[in-house]
Amino acid sequence: MPDPERPEGPGGYDPVGPRPREAVSPTGQGGPMDLAIEAAESVEGIEKTGPGGGIGPGGLYPSAASGGRARSLWSDAWHQLRRNPVFIISSLMILFLVIISIWPQLIASGDPLQCDLSKSQQGSSPGHPFGYDTQGCDVYTRTVYGARASITVGVCATLGAALLGSLLGGLAGFFGGWGDALLSRVADIFFGIPVVLGGLVFLSVVTSTTVWPVVGFIVLLGWPQIARIGRGSVITAKQNDYVQAARALGAGNGRMMLRHVAPNAVAPVIVVATIALGTYIALEATLSFLGVGLRPPTVSWGIDISNAASQIRNAPHMLLWPAGALSLTVLAFIMLGDAVRDALDPKLR
Numbered sequence: 001m002p003d004p005e006r007p008e009g010p011g012g013y014d015p016v017g018p019r020p021r022e023a024v025s026p027t028g029q030g031g032p033m034d035l036a037i038e039a040a041e042s043v044e045g046i047e048k049t050g051p052g053g054g055i056g057p058g059g060l061y062p063s064a065a066s067g068g069r070a071r072s073l074w075s076d077a078w079h080q081l082r083r084n085p086v087f088i089i090s091s092l093m094i095l096f097l098v099i100i101s102i103w104p105q106l107i108a109s110g111d112p113l114q115c116d117l118s119k120s121q122q123g124s125s126p127g128h129p130f131g132y133d134t135q136g137c138d139v140y141t142r143t144v145y146g147a148r149a150s151i152t153v154g155v156c157a158t159l160g161a162a163l164l165g166s167l168l169g170g171l172a173g174f175f176g177g178w179g180d181a182l183l184s185r186v187a188d189i190f191f192g193i194p195v196v197l198g199g200l201v202f203l204s205v206v207t208s209t210t211v212w213p214v215v216g217f218i219v220l221l222g223w224p225q226i227a228r229i230g231r232g233s234v235i236t237a238k239q240n241d242y243v244q245a246a247r248a249l250g251a252g253n254g255r256m257m258l259r260h261v262a263p264n265a266v267a268p269v270i271v272v273a274t275i276a277l278g279t280y281i282a283l284e285a286t287l288s289f290l291g292v293g294l295r296p297p298t299v300s301w302g303i304d305i306s307n308a309a310s311q312i313r314n315a316p317h318m319l320l321w322p323a324g325a326l327s328l329t330v331l332a333f334i335m336l337g338d339a340v341r342d343a344l345d346p347k348l349r
Contacts, residue, residue: 087339108144160219165226173234187224233265278333
């Protein structure tokens with residue numbers, strides 16, 4: 001029956017719309033109208049099933065009422081990493097390397113610079129499992145202390161290249177224009193410089209025996225790769241709908257970059273930087289082997305490998321242990337980078 005409080009328009013049209021469960025009633029003839037009504041009632045019943053079923057609380061989409069909630073990219077990546085044996089093994093290896101680089105005296109009680117020429121090139125002995133090098137220095141002690149220089153160079157160079165590259169690449173990708181074009185051309189110039197040749201030219205005029213000239217050189221040639229990755233990630237992130245909505249609501253460029261673009265564009269940078277860390281450690285060893293990287297009295301795996309190269313037939317143990325430590329360190333960081341990449345990229349799952 002028509003409701004006197006809801007006047008109908010011309011031709012029986014109700015401008016307010018039908019009331020629930022009153023305006024539409026089954027025809028009893030089994031037509032399309034009855035099927036639509038039955039479907040609507042079944043959906044409504046599912047929504048009211050409560051915990052354990054339906055599309056409401058505890059149904060198909062978990063919510064706080066059923067104890068579950070949607071995970072973010074980072075929480076989902078951490079969930080995947082905890083179940084990845086490659087990540088666990090590499091993390092334990094890197095943790096061990098970091099600990100001995102900070103406190104090498106935990107597992108090595110000797111002095112890496114204390115040598116005895118009378119024990120030159122001798123093999124392993126009690127208390128000296130790795131033997132002695134040409135100068136009579138304990139190879140075990142020098143291998144343990146050599147982790148400090150390699151880890152320091154790798155971590156500092158990676159942080160410097162990641163910060164500089166992501167900053168320049170992010171600004172170029174977000175604002176575009178002539179700054180983006182200029183950054184691309186400058187990056188192309190650095191990409192054209194051979195790394196080893198550039199190290200020979202740049203570091204040959206440096207007389208410092210610290211790790212900072214090597215770190216500065218690696219950052220100088222490493223930031224363009226990070227900048228290119230960061231630029232592409234920012235260009236992709238700023239085209240998403242939530243960024244356009246923030247811009248329409250009046251958010252400034254700084255707020256959009258820090259709150260919306262950067263958190264969603266930093267994942268590829270982290271992956272590339274993690275893999276590059278192992279590469280930077282190998283690059284430091286290569287430059288030290290050529291005599292232009294770290295220099296004595298700094299203890300480095302590259303220096304020990306360079307000193308042992310000419311004695312590989314007479315005393316192979318001098319080369320075996322520092323080279324093995326270097327290989328395991330680089331492998332650990334590359335394995336960690338691969339695990340992080342698989343966790344942060346849903347396409348690889």
